[in-house]
Amino acid sequence: MAGKPNILILGAGYAGMVTAAKIFKKIDQNQANVTLISKHDYHYQTTWLHEPAAGTMHPDRTRMNIKDVIDTTKIKFIQDEVVEIKPAENKVVLKNTGSAEYDYIVTGLGAVPETFGVEGVFEHAYSKWTLNGARQIKDHIEYMFSKYNNDPEPKEADLSFAVAGAGFTGMEFIGELSERIPELSKKYDIPMNKIKMYVVEAAPTALPGFDPELVEYAMNLLENRGVEFKINTPISAVTAEGLVLKNGEEVKASTVVWATGVRGNPVIEKSGFENMRGRVKVDKDLRAPGYENVFIIGDCSLIINEETERPYPPTAQIAMQQAVTVANNLNALINNKALEEFKPEIKGTVASLGGKEAIGVIGKRKVFGTSANFMKKMIDNRYLWILGGPGLVLKKGKNPF
Amino acid sequence: MAGKPNILILGAGYAGMVTAAKIFKKIDQNQANVTLISKHDYHYQTTWLHEPAAGTMHPDRTRMNIKDVIDTTKIKFIQDEVVEIKPAENKVVLKNTGSAEYDYIVTGLGAVPETFGVEGVFEHAYSKWTLNGARQIKDHIEYMFSKYNNDPEPKEADLSFAVAGAGFTGMEFIGELSERIPELSKKYDIPMNKIKMYVVEAAPTALPGFDPELVEYAMNLLENRGVEFKINTPISAVTAEGLVLKNGEEVKASTVVWATGVRGNPVIEKSGFENMRGRVKVDKDLRAPGYENVFIIGDCSLIINEETERPYPPTAQIAMQQAVTVANNLNALINNKALEEFKPEIKGTVASLGGKEAIGVIGKRKVFGTSANFMKKMIDNRYLWILGGPGLVLKKGKNPF
Structure with a gap:
């Protein structure tokens, strides 16, 4: 590897954005070139979309310009759609701007709807x-x-x-x-x-x-x-x-x-990774089996919950935790240290039900109504804090006052 | 050092509690014995005290049992008052239960009022x-x-x-x-x-x-x-x-x-550390100058803001950030790695003014009224999340609904 290694991050969802936001807190900036590739020049919070979809929130409140959140003097941003990853050639084919080469790649490509064969x-x-x-x-x-x-x-x-x-x-x-x-x-x-x-x-x-x-x-x-x-x-x-x-x-x-569920991204299938409905059962260090320099996180990664022996559903919570592990593991690879294992820490799940209503589980406790609604907003605001600090909470957060 | 090293954490304020909450995320649990020593069996949020003091919040809402937050099967808790640290003997003198020996010590002792010589x-x-x-x-x-x-x-x-x-x-x-x-x-x-x-x-x-x-x-x-x-x-x-x-x-x-201001803890002065009004100008890795195994964080540490050339005021924000650095540095010492430098990251400051009013600075932006009030509550709730996860936010957080 001559010069600084190139790290590509594919996708600007929860997985890709948190990786981009955290990477230079884990890796010395002089040790790698980092590029983020995404179809849009904005990021949006998928977990908030029920609100603009129903018309209870302006859609712009769920999105932000990538350049307002990611320091593009440090991370290069390419707006383009990923067509295929060619892991044997360490390169990614893009729809409009040719291709991009990498030494390490983090794919945070999002899910697509699952029809289960239903027609129409x-x-x-x-x-x-x-x-x-x-x-x-x-x-x-x-x-x-x-x-x-x-x-x-x-x-x-x-x-x-x-x-x-x-x-x-x-x-x-x-x-x-x-x-x-x-x-x-x-x-x-x-x-x-x-x-x-x-x-x-x-x-x-x-x-x-x-x-x-x-x-x-x-x-x-x-x-x-x-x-x-x-x-x-x-x-x-x-x-x-x-x-x-x-x-x-x-x-x-x-x-x-x-809204019957999702499957992994077709790019994963097209790129030849062994997968189940577009999701790759990644190694414990989040790499695709058989590839030393390919990390797959977020919706296209498949991780088994050892307690239930079933896959974890793809959630923002897990994607964000994976992003931190990936940033650590990229640092480990670059500096010849041991990689860490990803261990999801499920802190809770809250579903909003409109207005001031919600239900959920926090730790082992069930929550309803206004407590659940408060926790949902807290979770949403905390995500913004992780991504862009208190300034982003102020700008885009759910202010109940 | 025979067997596992003993780490003592003094004080259960922001500094000590976050150190205790994070330490076994940074250090392997088999590598150290950790003991937390505090005068009370509860922790309270000093930055919330204006509310119970004025009677706008029940005091119990600003405190929590230490055992509800810190896993005392992993961290030993001693309820006692620290009288003196004897750094030459690697030991701490306690008021009621004798003394405690350490290999490493983290002092998170709190501030006391400063009278500036005013009588009465x-x-x-x-x-x-x-x-x-x-x-x-x-x-x-x-x-x-x-x-x-x-x-x-x-x-x-x-x-x-x-x-x-x-x-x-x-x-x-x-x-x-x-x-x-x-x-x-x-x-x-x-x-x-x-x-x-x-x-x-x-x-x-x-x-x-x-x-x-x-x-x-x-x-x-x-x-x-x-x-x-x-x-x-x-x-x-x-x-x-x-x-x-x-x-x-x-x-x-x-x-x-x-409420004219504070000075460091008298224990620091009594223990012979070079100090200014009870605060020790710590090294960049947060150790007391001249002591390889003594970390001082929180109210009794003095850190110079290089931009203004004046000391940072002792805040919960800095104490919590120091706690994370200390946990990393204890891991480094135990595993013979390089220690990291502490760099405060001032994300903002918000002062509440009662009711739905507040003022502050978030990043470089000035905030007033309900936005500031929202950010203040967000900061308060985020602290609880850092300390005890979403369960603690649910139990003790400021739910505006």
Whole structure:
């Protein structure tokens, strides 16, 4: 290796951004060139997207310019889309600007929706859990309200909103939407009883894996806001009319939001890494098996929870912790020290349910209502602190006052 | 050194507690015995004490049992008062339980009030900025109100409250008190115009070192709540009647709160370390000059700000950062690695002014009112997260909802 090694960071989600923010706290700045590559020149908080998607928060509040957070005098930023990683050639193929070579690479590429083979998802449902996707969902919802009032023959289905999947994302989204529906009802002069909200889930419970008491709390609360749950109800197709269920029933809805889960990034599959649905079962030091200089973290890494023997779901919490380990391990590689093992430390999980409502687990304690809502906002603000210090909290944080 | 080295941590303030909380994240648990020694079996947040002192927060909300936060199966806890450190003998003399020997010591002993030679402070003013001290101030204030109504000859001075010092502590305290006075006025049937509040400051400005615009904001706000400032006004004595000023004037007040500043702990002076008013100008690795195994952090360490060439004021922010460096440096000493230099990273400073008001600087940005209040609560909650994770935030945090 002649001169300083080149470190590439792919993706500006939680994994990539925290790696970029922490790397020169772990590595001496004279020891490496670092480049961050991302499709957009902004970062957004995926875990906040249920709010702009439902229209309860301006989308710009969930994003920030990368250059406002990452010191681009120290880290080079390339705005481009990654097409393929060629690990045998230590190089990355980019869509518009050719290619980039590396000595070490950290891939923090994000997940994509999982359809589980259901037809019509990409044609008829909103499935992109991105900033652009969230804006489209919000505008579509509002358009349905204004359209209903102007149609010569108003369609009931235009006032019907269906969410496929009662996991974390689906529940947080319906929480926001159900909180906003009374406002939309008033704004567009449409009586509440004409508006329908559905959540359809194939598993035997909403929020699989969550404590049953919390699940019940969430479902009761959402049902009181007018949400109808169809649990244990697999979907067979999405059509222009709505959802077709495996039991033969149809859910007529001009708005279907697809939130049944995610898979890893197609770039991982294309690049030849051994993977399961786009996720690589990484070594304990977070490297891809067989590659000494390829780290995979965030949504495309697969880590087994030794207690449950099942993979951890891809969360911001784990991505951020992985980023710190990766920064340490890059320093170790550059300075010929021993690499450390990644050990996830699950501090808790909180799902917001709109307004001042939320549920969750903090340590071993269950939380509901305003305590849970407080913890959710604290978690969101703490992320901003980790990324950009108190200045970023001040600028972008959730100030309850 | 036979067997595992013994590490003693003295004091359970910000410095000692964060050292204890982080030490086994930096040092392998099999490599050292760690003991924490503190006078009380609880920790309290000194930076919150203006609230219980004024009676706007229950004192128990600012404290926690040490055993609830520090894993005492891993760290031994001794409840005792430190009388003297004998660095030549590697031992600490304790008040009740004899002595404790060490291979390495981290002293996080707290500050004591500075009187600047003014007479009568300890006899006639409330100067103890501790949990017990705060409780006494609150109870005394309330007692003055109830006494006034029952005295055959009610004393005006019983309704007069004087704070000596318009620094951080004095301003935060008068902020809380002025916020609470209307409530006390109502509760005790005493008209507002009978109640007097004074802040007396020897320096040419309140909050010396703070931005003038912020100081003006704070003074205007407090004056609107009825506080009278006497700036540029040194005090010559505290008496049973109140304050005697150098200009000959008297401020009659049955309650005087002394908040002119602090000095280091007398134990440091007694133990023979070279010091300035109880503070040791520590080496860059935070060790006491001339001692390879003595770290001094927190209120008793003196660190020069190279930009201003003046010492940093002793703050929780710096104490917590020092604790992380100390944990790293203890690991380095035990494993024969190079020690790191401590570099304070001042992220901002926010002073609360009672209610939803505060002022401060975050990065280079000035903040006022509700933004500042939000950042203050965020800083307070973040401390709890660092110490005990989200569970402690949930239990003890400032939940605005």
